[in-house]
Amino acid sequence: MPVLSKRTPMLGVLICSFLLGAPNLLQAAVIPLDLSIGGDLEFDEEFALEDGTGITNTSLTARQGGTDTIVDWTGDVPNGVNPLLGTFTKTGDGFRIFGTASATSDGEEEGEFATGVDLVVDLSNSSATDTYEVFFRIDFSNSVTATGDDAFADSEFTLDTPPGTEVFFTQTISDTLGGNKLNGVLTGGSGGTVADSDIFTFSLVLAPLDDTSIKGDWTMEGGAFASEASVDFDAFLSVERVDNLTEPGGVIPEPGSVLIWSVLGALGMAVARRRRKAGSLA
Numbered sequence: 001m002p003v004l005s006k007r008t009p010m011l012g013v014l015i016c017s018f019l020l021g022a023p024n025l026l027q028a029a030v031i032p033l034d035l036s037i038g039g040d041l042e043f044d045e046e047f048a049l050e051d052g053t054g055i056t057n058t059s060l061t062a063r064q065g066g067t068d069t070i071v072d073w074t075g076d077v078p079n080g081v082n083p084l085l086g087t088f089t090k091t092g093d094g095f096r097i098f099g100t101a102s103a104t105s106d107g108e109e110e111g112e113f114a115t116g117v118d119l120v121v122d123l124s125n126s127s128a129t130d131t132y133e134v135f136f137r138i139d140f141s142n143s144v145t146a147t148g149d150d151a152f153a154d155s156e157f158t159l160d161t162p163p164g165t166e167v168f169f170t171q172t173i174s175d176t177l178g179g180n181k182l183n184g185v186l187t188g189g190s191g192g193t194v195a196d197s198d199i200f201t202f203s204l205v206l207a208p209l210d211d212t213s214i215k216g217d218w219t220m221e222g223g224a225f226a227s228e229a230s231v232d233f234d235a236f237l238s239v240e241r242v243d244n245l246t247e248p249g250g251v252i253p254e255p256g257s258v259l260i261w262s263v264l265g266a267l268g269m270a271v272a273r274r275r276r277k278a279g280s281l282a
Contacts, residue, residue: 028090034127042083047116048076054103054113061096062086094238119216125206140235141197146174148227
C-alpha cells in the first residue's frame with residue numbers, strides 16, 4: 001500500500017478547511033479594460049415625505065475595486081454626496097441599497113413615511129472585435145409589516161433595461177384594510193409581515209462597440225393611522241462574472257474562483273508528486 005493512502009484523509013481535511021475559510025481569502029477578478037461599467041445611486045428628494053412623522057434611515061453603498069463608499073440618510077437629510085457615483089473594475093463590485101422605516105399612531109397623531117432611491121448602471125464595450133456577456137447578481141431581502149385597525153407598508157424595487165424591459169421586480173405590501181400583496185398578487189391575508197428574499201441573476205450581452213444600461217427604482221412608503229407600520233429592505237446589485245463570447249473559454253470568473261482552483265490545482269500537483277514518490281518506494 002502506498003504511504004500516500006494514509007495521508008489522503010489529511011489532504012481532504014486541508015481542502016475542506018480551505019473551502020470553508022475561502023470567503024476570507026477570495027479575490028475578485030479584474031473586469032476587461034474594453035468594458036466600462038458604472039453609474040450612480042441617487043436619493044429621490046422629491047419622493048421623500050418631508051413632513052412625515054415616521055422614522056426613515058437609508059444607506060447607499062458603492063463598491064469600487066472591492067472598496068466601499070457609503071452615504072447614510074436620516075429622513076431626507078444626507079451625510080454625504082448625492083448622487084453617489086461608482087465605477088466597477090472588479091467582479092463583486094456593485095451598488096447596495098439599505099433602508100428601514102417605521103411609523104406609529106397613538107390614536108390621535110398619525111404616522112407616515114416615504115423614501116425613494118434611483119439607480120443607474122451604464123455599460124459600454126469599446127472593443128471593435130470582442131463580444132462580452134456580463135452577469136449580474138442581486139442579493140435582496142424585502143420585508144414590510146403593518147398592524148392594528150388601519151395601517152399599511154409598501155416596498156417596491158424594479159430594474160429595467162432599454163427599451164423598458166423589466167429584468168427584476170420585488171414588491172411587498174402589508175395592508176390591514178386593503179389586504180396584503182406579494183409581487184402584485186393578493187396573499188389572502190391582511191396585515192402582519194409580508195416578506196420576499198432571494199438571489200437573482202441575469203445577464204446582458206454587449207456586441208463590439210455596443211452600449212446599454214440598467215435603470216432601477218426603489219420606493220418605500222407607509223402609514224400608521226391606528227397602530228404601526230414598518231419596512232426593512234436590503235438589496236445588493238453586483239457584477240458576478242464576465243464572459244468573452246468571442247474567445248473560446250474566455251471567462252472572467254466570479255470572485256474567488258481563480259484562487260480556489262489555483263489552490264486545488266496546487267493540491268492536486270502535491271498528490272501527484274506524493275503518488276510518484278510512494279510508487280518509487282513500493
